[in-house]
């Protein structure tokens with residue numbers, strides 16, 4: 317119970333029935349205060365923005381950014397409209413030619429318009445999830461192995477400690493060169509740029525998961541391990557029945573940290589390598605240098621923040637769903 | 646009666662940073678089928694160590710343990726352990742906790758329906774049928790301990806090892822649990838070794854009370870045969886002079902003869918084993934603390 321609740325409860329004895337008082341205090345806590353915080357921030361932002369002059373004009377305030385959100389949405393709609401028109405024309409043309417000449421094999425070309433803001437968001441989301449899932453697939457088994465074996469821990473720990481602090485910007489050139497050298501299919505399944513971003517994300521977000529999983533596994537209650545020993549559970553069953561469930565809370569802590577890292581790393585990698593995604597959008601706008609650019613970048617910043625927040629909430633919801641540890645928050 | 650379990654002249658040394666620490670010296674005890682033996686002694690004297698050696702969780706430095714003619718070299722379900730703090734898997738219900746044990750022990754010999762019946766039967770023995778689909782965090786401490794006992798009983802062990810099973814319970818719950826345990830033991834004729842530091846509990850439940858000297862190098866100081874007919878009732882025994890004599894004998898031992906005459910008292914004892922950290926490197930721990 318926090319102070320607000322206490323005060324509200326005291327008031328309730330005077331007028332309101334208890335339930336109403338609790339509802340009121342919850343509404344206060346969950347709605348009114350955050351809204352007040354956001355309003356104060358918007359005010360501070362618009363006042364500060366007016367006083368910052370850049371070579372591209374005044375720093376955009378909330379209104380300018382909102383305007384750009386609309387503009388970006390309109391651009392997206394227009395682009396979809398064009399795409400539909402393009403495919404319609406193509407279909408019609410093909411139909412006409414087939415009508416004239418039944419042996420004609422209709423050609424279908426893909427639409428190649430510029431990616432819209434929404435397209436970039438989706439690209440980034442797909443990339444971050446792919447990179448993250450690849451990291452999960454590597455990190456959790458590795459973390460379990462390290463957590464179970466002191467020898468393996470001693471062997472691998474120095475490597476983890478050295479690679480953990482490496483910035484994505486350092487990995488990127490190496491990843492790019494290696495992917496170019498090794499990934500030379502004439503008809504690639506996925507774009508090289510996608511692979512570059514994905515692998516960079518994986519390399520950076522691997523470590524928090526490995527470390528947390530290892531600590532979770534190594535820290536399992538000794539009594540639970542003894543239960544397993546008394547039952548003579550075979551190794552695989554021991555991992556499945558005891559180790560994995562016992563370390564689920566720590567594994568999820570690692571996964572949440574990693575997903576946060578992954579999202580930050582991805583934006584940086586997209587900017588640096590100009591791989592499709594939100595990072596490229598920011599970079600393009602920066603290079604573009606029009607009077608709207610800063611407002612559009614600011615719009616992207618807000619979206620990046622919002623997505624990062626939603627990803628974290630999503631992980632939390634997943635954790636609550638699968639974890640026996642109800643203390644998660 | 647023939648000897649079922651022979652704890653034969655065991656010594657236990659623990660390696661510590663300050664050199665080896667002798668916890669047990671020459672502990673020697675023979676236990677018959679169906680016997681209920683209590684280990685009593687001051688905290689830290691080595692009772693859990695004895696139990697862990699019998700369980701196979703520790704290997705004695707010298708001597709050994711023989712169960713039905715076979716030497717004990719590793720833990721196994723024929724020596725089921727009821728741990729001091731219940732040790733239920735928190736993510737499983739009471740039923741599932743017992744099920745894990747039953748599947749492991751009887752998976753090959755019992756059909757699904759038989760296993761189900763056996764699990765329910767054991768939960769019924771400890772009066773936990775009504776809450777068998779609850780998880781440990783949804784039931785009281787006494788109920789958790791009951792499930793722990795049901796899990797151990799369900800393994801049909803040759804010896805049941807209990808480490809202060811009721812130590813964490815309030816007096817009333819503890820009395821209930823003791824009565825249940827006596828009933829179960831009368832019915833199943835289990836062989837039991839129970840650690841306790843409760844004198845009344847020891848006298849009420851045991852056929853023999855094994856009193857241990859203080860460590861280091863703890864050993865068996867005295868063994869008291871409790872010759873009270875069963876079934877025993879706590880209220881009737883309270884007025885029984887024999888009961889009070891047994892009680893007084895144990896108390897006297899604990900107060901007077903608790904230190905070995907030939908070992909100087911108050912030798913520096915190493916840190917408690919519980920404080921030894923899990924093996925993950927300290928630097929890894931630190932990272933997580935920072936990250937959390």
Ligand SMILES: Nc1ncnc2c1ncn2[C@@H]1O[C@H](COP(=O)(O)OP(=O)(O)O)[C@@H](O)[C@H]1O
Pocket residue numbers: 659660661666668686687688689690691692693694695860914915916917918
């Ligand atoms: N794994 C271990 N490593 C080092 N010392 C231990 C270990 N286990 C127990 N000890 C020591 O052995 C002694 C007896 O411990 P224990 O058997 O737990 O006592 P009790 O159960 O009678 O309270 C204590 O001094 C304890 O510090």
Ligand SMILES: [Mg+2]
Pocket residue numbers: 692693694808
């Ligand atoms: Mg103990």
